[in-house]
Amino acid sequence: xxxxxxxxxxxxxxxxxxxxxxxxxxxxxxxxxxxxxxxxxxxxxxxxxxxxxxxxxxxxxxxxxxxxxxxxxxxxxxxxxxxxxxxxxxxxxxxxxxxxxxxxxxxxxxxxxxxxxxxxxxxxxxxxxxxxxxxxxxxxxxxxxxxxxxxxxxxxxxxxxxxxxxxxxxxxxxxxxxxxxxxxxxxxxxxxxxxxxxxxxxxxxxxxxxxxxxxxxxxxxxxxxxxxxxx
Amino acid sequence: xxxxxxxxxxxxxxxxxxxxxxxxxxxxxxxxxxxxxxxxxxxxxxxxxxxxxxxxxxxxxxxxxxxxxxxxxxxxxxxxxxxxxxxxxxxxxxxxxxxxxxxxxxxxxxxxxxx
Numbered sequence: 001x002x003x004x005x006x007x008x009x010x011x012x013x014x015x016x017x018x019x020x021x022x023x024x025x026x027x028x029x030x031x032x033x034x035x036x037x038x039x040x041x042x043x044x045x046x047x048x049x050x051x052x053x054x055x056x057x058x059x060x061x062x063x064x065x066x067x068x069x070x071x072x073x074x075x076x077x078x079x080x081x082x083x084x085x086x087x088x089x090x091x092x093x094x095x096x097x098x099x100x101x102x103x104x105x106x107x108x109x110x111x112x113x114x115x116x117x118x119x120x121x122x123x124x125x126x127x128x129x130x131x132x133x134x135x136x137x138x139x140x141x142x143x144x145x146x147x148x149x150x151x152x153x154x155x156x157x158x159x160x161x162x163x164x165x166x167x168x169x170x171x172x173x174x175x176x177x178x179x180x181x182x183x184x185x186x187x188x189x190x191x192x193x194x195x196x197x198x199x200x201x202x203x204x205x206x207x208x209x210x211x212x213x214x215x216x217x218x219x220x221x222x223x224x225x226x227x228x229x230x231x
Numbered sequence: 232x233x234x235x236x237x238x239x240x241x242x243x244x245x246x247x248x249x250x251x252x253x254x255x256x257x258x259x260x261x262x263x264x265x266x267x268x269x270x271x272x273x274x275x276x277x278x279x280x281x282x283x284x285x286x287x288x289x290x291x292x293x294x295x296x297x298x299x300x301x302x303x304x305x306x307x308x309x310x311x312x313x314x315x316x317x318x319x320x321x322x323x324x325x326x327x328x329x330x331x332x333x334x335x336x337x338x339x340x341x342x343x344x345x346x
Contacts, residue, residue, distance in 0.1 A: 070260075071292045092339035115319055128324070129325065209332065
């Protein structure tokens with residue numbers, strides 16, 4: 001299918017599949033039918049079936065992915081709107097971020113290592129909870145496989161977006177501030193986009209988790225991995 | 232629209248410049264976000280000047296993750312070979328991060344603070 005090598009055709013397909021997936025979710029109301037997840041699965045199946053390489057797709061996809069960084073800059077607006085609240089709550093926010101960051105690094109690295117993952121995979125998994133640009137940078141600096149990290153980061157984000165609020169309910173994390181913060185800490189911008197749908201408060205605390213865990217992971221990941229004897 | 236784009240891309244560009252000058256390992260987008268927050272806080276920029284584009288970008292952020300997600304197709308072999316460690320480590324750790332962050336925040340959040 002030669003025509004699928006065309007950037008515009010691939011872009012139209014991506015928009016179309018996403019639109020369809022979103023309609024499907026609205027229709028069924030099933031959280032598992034996350035439009036991002038559905039679109040990724042359908043696109044991979046389609047590309048595999050028609051023998052199109054990822055490189056070909058990514059030439060078109062880069063036009064979409066490009067907007068990720070301006071979108072992260074745009075999170076400065078909700079952050080500004082909630083600055084006062086955040087300043088009053090600084091200590092609980094900072095402490096919970098520190099706990100979440102360290103627990104996340106130690107647990108993913110420890111479990112993957114014990115379960116027999118290769119060294120590269122362990123390193124690539126370490127920054128799984130933070131936003132793609134930070135995660136890839138951290139992974140590269142430590143000698144992992146950055147694009148494997150990118151793929152895992154998106155998967156973790158989807159897991160958080162789809163099941164995050166359920167997990168928090170079950171474990172008695174009930175208030176919107178703690179919920180938002182946890183979602184952003186564990187599942188970065190994908191989780192944050194889900195939290196934004198739930199409401200501004202959830203979304204803002206999620207973006208706070210996204211930022212702080214990003215910064216902490218960039219600073220702490222190399223140290224934690226060295227202490228655990230991985231690096 | 233042009234002013235809105237100028238502000239967003241201006242902040243991102245300043246982030247790029249900071250990274251270029253200092254070789255810091257923090258992404259330019261995060262620096263740009265903090266810069267935008269600072270400029271809004273200092274009243275150098277009014278919220279109305281950026282709220283249109285920022286609402287648009289934020290509400291569609293999930294969509295921008297589709298192409299990096301499609302990159303998964305490159306690693307189906309690695310993932311198949313190390314399926315159990317990858318999935319168990321990722322799922323358990325993500326649940327732990329969610330719960331530990333939430334609990335810690337609830338624990339230290341002062342009760343009765345109306346925020």
